[in-house]
Amino acid sequence: MSKFIIIYSSVHGQTLKVTNYLAEKLIEQGHQVTTATLEQAPALDEFDKVVLGASIRHGKHTPGLYDFITEQQTVLEQKATSFFSVSLVARKPAKNTAETNPYMQAFLAKTPWRPNLLEVFGGNLNYQGYNAMDRNIIRFIMWITKGPIDANTNVEYTDWQKVDRYAQQLMAL
Template sequence: MKIGIVYATVDGQTLKICTKIKEELVQLNNQVELYSVDDFNEEITNFDKFIIGSSIRYGVHHKKIIEFINTNKSKLDTTKTAFFSVNLVARKPEKNTPTTNPYVVKFFKTINWKPTLVEVFAGKLDYKKYPYFDRIMIQFIMWMTKGPTDKTVEIEYTNWNKVSEFGKTLHNL
């Protein structure tokens, strides 16, 4: 199978997840090509399966991913597709599925596309990497959601077993 993966990331965790998914799929003898949404210049229809991954910042999926989906919807509809969201809200067990994650639910209410498979992964919290304004805003959001607010905190919430299983599921899609 020839599989394309397009992603948008702010802090790099979505790329890290895409790389793990690619590794899983390559181990299962798939040909996988990974692109930043900024660098994708192929034809979606040249792939047997197509995966899109997006980070979230301030409750919104990456603008370029939304534009990409809207621009390519008719082509995406002709192949097997998957979408995954990376966000810190998914660190909570009650909000780590596509049907319980508020950002994913909201996303699919505002976009006219239905992928074959949807998943959500918790991201990484790393206050030291954030610019000042982002750090203050994320600390405030974490305070409101009872998360860690210590500006020295670095926590990777991503469940790598879940990412690996997603890769295997994509192979069988």
């Protein structure tokens, strides 16, 4: 069995939810799993497999993600690794793969790290969980992209069967 670490960056909690779900699935199969935020990540040397997950906020992954990758580049290149991204854009069928998701493509253009496995998941749209500024920005973006704009909307776009398949792929790394 493998020793995993899943390091995440989550703004509104959906990336953390995916992280915890993955950890549960991996543990059920007998793997050891540690989860940590980017800021609290321990040394990676003791782990066989490293998974990074990050959400999109205002069209970008957090700058701390790129800082972490730069600092850990040498270790990441020596491990089995994966990266997953969580965004509302991934709710759309034409943008729900690593190859078609613009945020994943922007990520790959911005970093020299090439994980063994890439994945994207739809996020959660919960207007009541956002501050006023974020709510208005996201509603405007949703209006432009023909998504839901009702201020009471709370829709989870994460495809949990896809997350299950991803967990299986992680075990096979």
